[in-house]
Structure formats: C-alpha cells, structure tokens
Amino acid sequence: MKNFYSNIIKPNPKNLNKIIKILKKDGIISLPTETVYGLAGNAYSKISIRKIFNVKKRSKKNPLIVHYYNLKDAKKDVVLDKRFHKIFNKFGPGPLTFILKKKQSSRINPIACANLKTVGVRFPKNKIIRKILKDLSFPLAMPSANKSSSISPVKATDVAEEFGNKIKIVDGGVSKIGIESTVLNLDGKISILRPGIITSTQLEKILKIKINLKYNQKIIKSPGSLRKHYSPGIPIYLNKKKCPKEFAFITFGFKYPVTRNSFNLSRKSNLNEAAKNLYKFFRLIKNKGYKKIYVVKIPNKGIGFAINDRLKRAAKK
C-alpha cells in the first residue's frame, strides 16, 4: 500500500546523494533547519527560483533568503563588512538572516532577490542542511516551506500538509527553535526587519549601538513583513483573559487551568518553549476544526517580542 507521506525521506547517505542530484538538476526539495522547514532550490538557477515562487504562490516582490555553508562561499555574492563579522563571530551559523549588499559579480538569480540590490543571507546551523550545503557548488534559496501567508512548518508532516506529494521532504524531526530567523538589515542604517530568537538587546550588546525596529514603521523594507502572515486562516483575538469553551484558548504560564480547548505554550512561562510550540499549536488547532482562537497576553520581552510579532500578524484581518 502506498503511504500518503511516501515523499518524506530520511537523511541517510543514500538519500542525501539523491537530494544533491535533485538540487543540481534545478529541482526543489523541502529541508529541515533549526528555525522552520524550508523549500530549497539552487539560488543561481532561474528555473529553481521560478519553481519555488510557483509552488508557494509567493509574490515576486517578496525576496527569498539565500543559505550558505560558510563565509568563503557567501563572499562570492555579497559584501561582508565589519559589522557583519562582529555579529557572525558571536551568532553564526544560526537563526539570523543578514541583509547585505549584493556584489556586481554575484551569480544569484535576480528574481530570488526580487530585483533588489541586497540579499538576505543566512548560515543555518542544522546538521542535515549543512551536510547538503557543503556538497553543493551553489547556495540554496529557501523560504519557509508553506504556502504564502500560511503557517510555517516545524516538522516534515507539516510540509506534507502544505504541498501534499508534490515535493520530496527530508525528515529532520521537529525544528529546535520553531519560529523563523531574526532578519537584520545591514545595508546602511542597521535595523531589525523581523524579530526572532536572537534579540535586538543581544545584537546591541555586541555592536554597542541602539538598533531600530524598522518592521514597525510604514517603510516596507522587507516586502513580506507587513502583510497578513503566519496565519492558521481563522480569526485570532489577542490579550484575552478568558475564552468560550467552543473556541481554542492559547495560554501561557501555570495559572491557566488545563481544559479540553486550552493549549498552553509553556506552563513554566519559558518563552523559548513558547516559541517552539506556537506554530505547532496553530496547526493543531486548525486541524481540530476550531473556528476561532483566543490568546492570553504574552510577555513582550526577549523572545516574547518575536512571539507577539507573529501573533499580531496572524491576527491581522
């Protein structure tokens, strides 16, 4: 009998060879990272890039993040300045995307960057994707592996829910972090375009300057960042203290009772745990058929800032 999820494959050596062949032939494939699962293709190939935009139904105005194995590879396409090195020395590789100036000689397909003069560059930490990147002679353009505006996937079956049997998915277990990378603009004035697990306070400490949170402003530097996003497709109400029984109640902390309709992000009030559970709960609640979600107030400090950012965007009408 054919397994519905027959397109989910284990990252054994035989399969890794297959994956590399697919990528070399301009194919696309879903790969695990420490943040969320991505939909990967050769960043130098117009064919691969087109496939990614089509499968995701993504606007061509919204640039993709390009993933590299190391600095030597990235240097071929983007300018790595002092500020970059300072931050990379502390946080690279990891859940951080740098917006950097594209070099004239860069081979990145212009469509991948929405024809901008900058590139979103990330060095993922996940061991499976690092193995793959190491064997390739090109970087991987890789947005989150979900249809545009939907919930980012944090495990292989989540990706299968998004795209069915259309693409192969490499099973790397549950994503450690569970929300997308921090996006940091290093083109001109430094700013955070998308908050994440690496916070502005951590970055400010290293650079010894104040960092803007530009994503709050009207200027759309990250074209995808102001639209409704990360959404389970049902109305979400924030900062609620109580919730009717028939709706899903996302809670945080020990004081909330365990009820059938409640989903506690972290009983211990641990924000890392809460971030890891957020998309998992969104998907679970959606699949259980709830029509509305109520969410309690989440502390707006540290990683809580990124959680609130995703909640606000998911709640956008």
Ligand code: TXA
């Ligand atoms: O954690 C992550 O970053 C995941 C994993 C798979 O690496 N990827 C991810 O990609 O979240 P995506 O495409 O879902 O989100 C990329 C964000 C978008 O908001 C996009 O607008 C912004 O990064 N971005 C990419 N390149 C940019 C650029 N050159 N200038 C400004 N924003 C950019």
Ligand code: MG
């Ligand atoms: Mg995304």
